[in-house]
Amino acid sequence: MRNVRGVPERTRLVDVAVRAGVSKSTASRALNNAPSLSIRPETRQRIVRIAQQLNYQPHAAARGLRRAQTGVLSLVIPDILNPIYALISRGSVHRALEREFAVLITEDMVPEEADEVVVGLVQTGRVDGVIVASAWQQHPLLCSLGRLAVPHVFVLRTIPGSGRNIMSPDEEISGLAADHLCDLGHSVIGHIAGPRGLSITDRLVAGFRAQAVLRACRRAFVVESEFSERGGAQATERLLSCRPRPTGLTTASVGQAAGALHAASKLGLRVPEDLSIVSCVDTPLVEFLGPSITAVSFPYAEMGAVAVDALIEQLLGGEPRDALVAAKPEMIVRASTGPPA
Helix, strand or coil: CEEECCEECCCCHHHHHHHHCCCHHHHHHHHCCCCCCCCCHHHHHHHHHHHHHCCCCCCHHHHHHHCCCCCEEEEEECCCCCHHHHHHHHHHHHHHHHCCCEEEEEECCCHHHHHHHHHHHHHCCCCCEEEECCCCCCCHHHHHHHHHCCCEEEECCCCCCCCCEEECCHHHHHHHHHHHHHHCCCCEEEEEECCCCCHHHHHHHHHHHHHHHHCCCCEEEEEECCCCHHHHHHHHHHHCCCCCCCCEEEECCHHHHHHHHHHHHHCCCCCCCCCEEEECCCCHHHHHCCCCCEEEECCHHHHHHHHHHHHHHHHCCCCCCCEECCCCCEEECCCCCCCCC
């Protein structure tokens, strides 16, 4: 059973307590046979029976750890309005709750400020570990995390060689997007990439270019921009000034795809008759744009869940490790793509 896209649901201690009609603390002490607990034997038996029926799996090691820790994880994201980070946040929050942790979200708009906030949380003992979704090689937070020796993982935006990356198959995702355009007959295509210097930008560009070469495209242009709607609109105008003009575009974000739609309309181009658009990220929003956007679907909520599990492993004494989310991207064809005119 799954409670959000790609996030398996796990029975919590509070579920057992509610079903048994007792407090969470009573349920916990009954399941752990606490000697000081004054409770009737039939009540204890009922709690144990309900826990078995619900397949409750207590995290004994985590409970022992949290007696000396906060039970709070920090999640650092670059843009709270970006749908991909909303999905990662949701997956992180849900999995953390299942494992009886809470998540404190920090928006990393100014790197120096984010570094100061997270370091303050760690030094004052208010968080146990950090999930970083806004990493880049020169980010000041990376040095601080290493200096403080705080457990941490990188998700989506990864740091090569760190050995603590939670990764998605980004080259496969952008390759699928480019391949879809080629299947429709587009031979001059463009990719609206993210900002230079980000690992996810490099991987998406690599997948796009590799597929363009494999499919023998006449031209394959790449323009870098912010992940926002404005960035997508500006990048689209630049791509459409190239010669020969691209007839199909892929975008690294949903915001860029919306910006591409806006730019096409502003230039008097019809989508998909004059320009096809594919987003490398799928969210419910793109289905309700006009026209709806063809997109590559991937369970980014699962990335957040895997990041929480990997971080808690470190908190329990395990070694950091890289993890690739074991899910296949899927092409969702909608109204924004068609054969070139």
